[in-house]
Amino acid sequence: MKATVRAHTNIALIKYWGKRDENLFLPTNSSLSITLDRFYTETTVHFDHCLSEDVFWLNHVQADQKETKKIRAFLNKVRDLTGEVRSARVESVNHVPTASGFASSASGFAALAGATVKASGVTLSERELSQIARQGSGSACRSIFGGFVEWQKGIATDGSDSYAVQLLDQKAWDLRILAIEVSTEAKKVLSREGMKRTVATSPFYQGWLKATEVDLVTAKKAIAQRSFTLLGETLESNALKMHATTLGADPPFMYWQSSTLIVMETVQALRDKGLEAYFTIDAGPNVKVICKPEVEQKLINELSRLDVVKHIYPCQIGPGLCYLEG
Numbered sequence: 001m002k003a004t005v006r007a008h009t010n011i012a013l014i015k016y017w018g019k020r021d022e023n024l025f026l027p028t029n030s031s032l033s034i035t036l037d038r039f040y041t042e043t044t045v046h047f048d049h050c051l052s053e054d055v056f057w058l059n060h061v062q063a064d065q066k067e068t069k070k071i072r073a074f075l076n077k078v079r080d081l082t083g084e085v086r087s088a089r090v091e092s093v094n095h096v097p098t099a100s101g102f103a104s105s106a107s108g109f110a111a112l113a114g115a116t117v118k119a120s121g122v123t124l125s126e127r128e129l130s131q132i133a134r135q136g137s138g139s140a141c142r143s144i145f146g147g148f149v150e151w152q153k154g155i156a157t158d159g160s161d162s163y164a165v166q167l168l169d170q171k172a173w174d175l176r177i178l179a180i181e182v183s184t185e186a187k188k189v190l191s192r193e194g195m196k197r198t199v200a201t202s203p204f205y206q207g208w209l210k211a212t213e214v215d216l217v218t219a220k221k222a223i224a225q226r227s228f229t230l231l232g233e234t235l236e237s238n239a240l241k242m243h244a245t246t247l248g249a250d251p252p253f254m255y256w257q258s259s260t261l262i263v264m265e266t267v268q269a270l271r272d273k274g275l276e277a278y279f280t281i282d283a284g285p286n287v288k289v290i291c292k293p294e295v296e297q298k299l300i301n302e303l304s305r306l307d308v309v310k311h312i313y314p315c316q317i318g319p320g321l322c323y324l325e326g
Contacts, residue, residue: 002046003118004325007110008318009039009096010142011177011280011288013235014216015242016151017208018199024159025138028199029212031151032219033142035170036177037318039096041104043111044089045119051087058092074109074136075116081132082120090115105191109136110143114321129321130163146170146319148223150216170317173226176296178289179313180303182259189253191283194246202248211241232278232290239280257285259308270302 016031056063056071063071071090079085092112096104113133117124124132126144134141134151141164142149148168154161189197198205215238222231246253260281267279267289277291277299291299300312 001119001121002044003115003323004042004044005111005114005118006040006042006322006324007107007114007140007143008035008037008146008320009041009104009107010035010139010149012139012142012282013231013280013290014212014219014238015282016138017242017245018195018205019138021157021159022196024162025134025136026159026162027138027151027153029209030153030216031139031142032167032216033139033149033151034175034177035143035146035149035318035320036179036315037170038179038313038315039104039107040318041092041094041096041107041111042324043092043108043115045112045115046089046091047084047086047119048089049086051089054087054090056090056092059094071112074112077135078113078116078120078132082117082122084120088116088119105137106139106143109133109140110321112136113140114144114323118323126320127163127165131159134159134162134164144321147172147317150220166320167220167223170319173223173317174293175228175317176291176293177315177317178291178296178299178303179315180263180287180289180309181311181313182263182287182308183257183285184310187255187284189255189283194249194253194255194283197249197251197253198245201250202245204245204248208241208245212238215241228292229276232276235280235290236278243281255281255284260285260287262306262308263287263289263303266303266306270299275299275302 010033012033014032018028020026020028054072056068110133130141130144145166147170149164151164218234277289280288
């Protein structure tokens with residue numbers, strides 16, 4: 001059987017940073033995100049009895065053994081769940097800048113989870129799909145859904161209560177996101193490595209965990225009340241605290257570049273002048289700016305003047321999984 005699925009990236013407003021279980025991708029803290037309409041991955045999975053082993057094509061190029069092994073391990077988890085025994089051909093196309101902090105792994109594994117389960121002929125709930133996607137990339141569990149999404153960390157050791165839930169659908173609150181690209185280079189420290197190093201060595205990490213619990217409660221309150229100022233202040237503060245933990249790691253590392261700082265400072269300066277917007281940064285140098293629709297174009301005009309800005313991608317809040325014809 002064959003299935004094709006589109007999944008969109010998400011950006012964390014309250015960050016996921018650190019695992020308590022590396023094998024099951026169980027997080028140390030709950031997180032909250034919004035799904036983006038602009039960036040997505042389309043993945044086709046075709047189970048075929050004629051194949052002797054899984055094959056993986058990424059962006060129209062056959063992947064190397066390292067990448068194929070990672071995909072095969074994920075497919076095995078789904079096969080164990082669904083009873084599928086055949087090998088698969090996986091074709092995935094990323095419409096996302098890869099490895100630079102735009103969450104291509106989130107959309108990638110969410111699409112892979114949806115397509116693999118569908119091609120297996122099994123029907124699962126969105127919660128169950130979220131649990132499966134989580135085991136490929138933690139943040140992928142949030143890309144199963146559109147709109148505002150919370151990933152509940154859970155407490156069970158088997159991960160049965162660690163999944164994402166939708167707080168608001170994509171049309172419930174119209175906010176805009178400007179994805180500011182300042183670098184297209186692959187980051188030197190991948191997210192998984194960065195998380196692991198931070199959890200193991202940063203003296204700031206326990207403080208981060210305590211603070212982010214408070215931030216999550218505040219962000220959910222802001223979303224329920226549609227309070228943009230409260231949400232913006234909380235998400236910007238949370239991003240800065242997450243990145244502070246990496247400076248305390250041993251050895252320390254930083255995802256920001258000088259261009260990242262210039263964009264951050266400009267957003268704050270524009271806010272002081274009355275253009276209300278807030279920034280957040282995931283594990284990479286690029287910056288996401290959150291604003292209301294009425295100031296979006298003014299912000300684009302101002303930020304486009306910065307020499308360090310390579311491209312601005314205007315985004316709206318996006319949908320969850322979309323099943324396409326195979």
